[in-house]
Amino acid sequence: MSYRFVIGTLLLFLSWGAVAQSPAISSAISYSRDIQPIFTEKCVACHACNDAACQLNLGSGEGAARGATKVPVYDGDRTKAVAPTRLFFDASGKTAWQQKGFYSVLDAQGSQAALMARMLELGHKTPLQPNARLPEDIVLGLNRENMCAMPAEFDGYAASHPKEGMPLAVTGLTDQQYQTLQRWLAAGAPIDQQGLVPSAKEARQVVQWENLLNAPGARESLVGRWLYEHWFLAHLYFTDGEPGHFFQWVRSRTPSGQPIDLINTRRPNDDPGTQFYYRLWPVQGVIVHKTHITYPLSSAKLARVKSLFYSGNWQVNALPGYGPQSRANPFATFEAIPAQARYQFMLDNAEYFVRTFIRGPVCRGQIATDVIRDNFWALFQAPEHDLYIIDPNYRGQATPLLAMPGQNDDVGSVLSLWHDYRDKRNEYEALRRDSYADQPAPSWSTLWAGNDNALLSIFRHFDSASVTKGLIGDVPQTMWLFDYPLLERTYYQLAVNFDVFGNVSHQAQTRLYFDLIRNGAEQNFLRLMPADSRDGYLDDWYQNSGKFKMWLDYETIDNDKPTALSLNPQDPKRDFARQLLARYGDLNARPDPINRCDGAYCSRPNIDPGLQSAEQALSRLTSRPAAGLKVIDQLPEATMLRIETGSGKREIYSLLRNRAHSNVAFLLGESLRYQPGLDTLTIFPGVLSSYPNFMFNIPAEQVPAFVDAMESARDADSFEKIVERWGIRRSHPQFWPYFHDLSRYIQETDPVEEGVLDMNRYENL
Structure with missing residues (x-):
């Protein structure tokens, strides 16, 4: 192994590890050990990605320190584009984000506690009635207006929305979690989080892939650009790498072996404006399912790419430019x-x-x-x-x-x-x-x-x-x-x-x-x-x-x-x-015997007999139009069924409502083209949505009774009885263990795809 390679790999490690948020660490509470796990369990399900309320992203120390803003990412009426606010990309550090219109939720304001502390206190002193339907005046989902109260506006918010502290309209923090967060905030909210660092084996493979995309020559440059534009969204992982380690392609002003100096264009095919290099950057923060689009890298994939793009004698006469x-x-x-x-x-x-x-x-x-x-x-x-x-x-x-x-x-x-x-x-x-x-x-x-x-x-x-x-x-x-x-x-x-x-x-x-x-x-x-x-x-x-x-x-x-x-x-x-x-x-x-049953047995072979019986019963709900299965009218788009056998085995099923339309050819007026009598259900093992709308927890021996109730439910009142018996409402005392069990199921069945699911669309049934 060459001296240059060893030094380059060492510099690579240093560059990846150089994203610590703050050297100050409370001796009593560690952000990475004590705080981020609470955020991951109780906050990230709503506060992640572009649709996080007030753009408050709690999947990392950088996001928590960035704070919140009143400017929404999603605004279908704006006549002018707004400046991008991608976490880790478009600014770094609290001061830089505040220059872009963000305000702190962690800093105390004179004699007033931090905004987060006050929001958590409001939520903790107004707990929900266990597994009860939420009050109608609490607006949820995409119809909720993000008020994004600034610190000076909190008193007015609390007076107008006394039941809407944080976490919003869901079973809240335990007493211990609440006390830990409040102690951390009172201590000044120090953040000690370090960036993800790849293993030595991963670092060697990173160098191989960066060398491929940065190879000299016009042909190599064109292929590197095409590959980058096709990989920029990917959470790439090495098939023999560390579990939970993912990488993304970025463009940097610095070559391999040096700290990444990010070029943050709006689009991956915008002009970088300077000499640049393609670099693999570890994905930072908590992995959330909705943005987790995975792609495997391996020695076989490397050979495949070389074979596809470099096996012929094709040439590039001139490299194309950038622009519209x-x-x-x-x-x-x-x-x-x-x-x-x-x-x-x-x-x-x-x-x-x-x-x-x-x-x-x-x-x-x-x-x-x-x-x-x-x-x-x-x-x-x-x-x-x-x-x-x-x-x-x-x-x-x-x-x-x-x-x-x-x-x-x-x-x-x-x-x-x-x-x-x-x-x-x-x-x-x-x-x-x-x-x-x-x-x-x-x-x-x-x-x-x-x-x-x-x-x-x-x-x-x-x-x-x-x-x-x-x-x-x-x-x-x-x-x-x-x-x-x-x-x-x-x-x-x-x-x-x-x-x-x-x-x-x-x-x-x-x-x-x-x-x-x-x-x-x-x-x-x-x-x-x-x-x-x-x-x-x-x-x-x-x-x-x-x-x-x-x-x-x-x-x-x-x-x-x-x-x-x-x-x-x-x-x-x-x-x-x-x-x-x-x-x-x-x-x-x-294979899908539940929805395409072509004989007497409408379940998968070689699974627990209790689950076979459950699938057999569930198949009665599939491929039937809503005109004959009226309960479909009451169901949201994506419901999860958690079915547990007497022996303790459990399976997760997605119950999906397929809305029928007369056509889908117009920009507006979708609801005018619904054909509700033709809606159907698909039921399939697995988590087939990043955004569960509701969840039922059903013992396997009760699945036939659940199906009977679904078949006989004709209106909202009869459906509510089903929800009362088997539903996991936002206020359920065990909401979070059941909700995160969906992610655990993904980890058990397809671990590369695991990520925290989103509950912004979880409905108040």
Whole structure:
């Protein structure tokens, strides 16, 4: 091992460890040992990410010291973009954050205690009635107005909201936790938290990956930029690394071996403005599930990347610049990199890429999610059947048409910009339709089946969504088929180019174009269906006002070219699903007998008999429209069922409400397009939402009684009896152990994915 490598690794360790918040440490109380665990247990579920109330993020000492602000991240009406306020990125230290409009919640104000101390005191002296429904005057969820009282405003807040201390409207701190926090605050709230430091093995691998992305040469620079733009959201982990250690790619003014000097542009493809290096930076703070989009790194992955991007003799004549034009069309920006390599790289970890734009890092995603249905399956076109990959002439015609809006955020130009990009997109769709009409009819080989990322299920829960490997639930109303141009555009439009701090023009353009992307994915899928069935499916997906939208904004489909698939003409989509499950069963990571019961046994084999009986009973609730199962009308989007057997084993199930819509083609008025009588339920083992809306705790032997009660519940009063018997309300004495058991379940079943769940959407049932 070289002397230079040892020194470089040592400097790397020093650079990562140099983020201590304060040298002052109370001899009695340690922030890292005593305080952060309380925040993690009782506060982070609401105070994390961009949608933390008042931007108070309690997942780290840096967030606690930063404090709060009255400026919201989510404001759909703002005409001007606001300055980003990303923790760890856009400022460092209390003074720098105060210059950006934040105020302390930890500092005493003259003779007054710290704002946090007073908020905690207000909550502690007004405990909730155990497991009772909360008073109606306590507004929760996304409809709550963040008042963000400053220290001088606290007395007025307390007088107006005497029952709304902290933690808000939930079983609060224990006496010991309360006393510990108050002692810490009275002592000046010293913070001794240290940054995460990788192991020696991880540090060696960090150097290998940084060397790859920073390799000299035009070809290497272009690949490094493309990889960075596709990894910037990832919580990367080494498959042989330390549990709980994650890293993220950043751009730094300093090379490997030196402390990271962060370049904090709004977007990952904005001009860095100086010479820079790609660096792997340990993820700091508590891991929260909603932003935890994981990606594995290993020696095999390193070899795969080198093989994909450097095996050919392709060359780069000139490196592209930055700016709006480069952001708008990554197909032109990176056209020198073989399209086959780019697409295959995305397919290898397709679940990650779909998660980046469906689940997303923004913590409140209705700007995107109200353009998708509540459940659908996603499939991918095989590279050898993708004309953009295999036909240079087609690729040359298509590339100029694939530019995306959102780079110009002039409010007055929204409609003209939208029409320009819509017309380009429709010209591309016409080119695609006509070009594929000259190709062999699509067959099963049209679908990519390279690994278990090939089949994905998406569930939308109003303003959030989840992505899971495997085909879950009954056959959905729609399916999406991604080819490379569609997958890459979706990723750039909703992840790389999207600015959560942007104005109404930028966000409207993003939303409107995603509508076209969804339509394109549906049209791709329709090519697999018999030609004479396609118009009927399209009419079903775009009912009522959707027909006007089809006429106004969408290119016409190919309803003439046949498919090579042999499908039952009575119900070709369901027959397609049946054959898909049979043909690719080895890739389907999630067999689903509960929702797709095709015999007498509607439960998974080889599990505890008590759980088998429970699943058998639960299957009675699935795939039934709300017109015949009235309790669906009372259920929120994502409910968790905790079922425990007599032997102490427990399983967590997600009970998801799939809302039916006449169409999802418009920016506003979603509630006007609900079809509540057609809503259904999906029940599946696992935690399929970062935002549980409610939870039931049911002994396994009582599941048949729970199902009976659900089947017979016809109104709110009868549903409330179910909640009274089995529900875990926010005021339940054991709320926090049950709530965090959801995260423990993830840790037990898929430890890499564990993170603290969000309770901002936990409802007052």
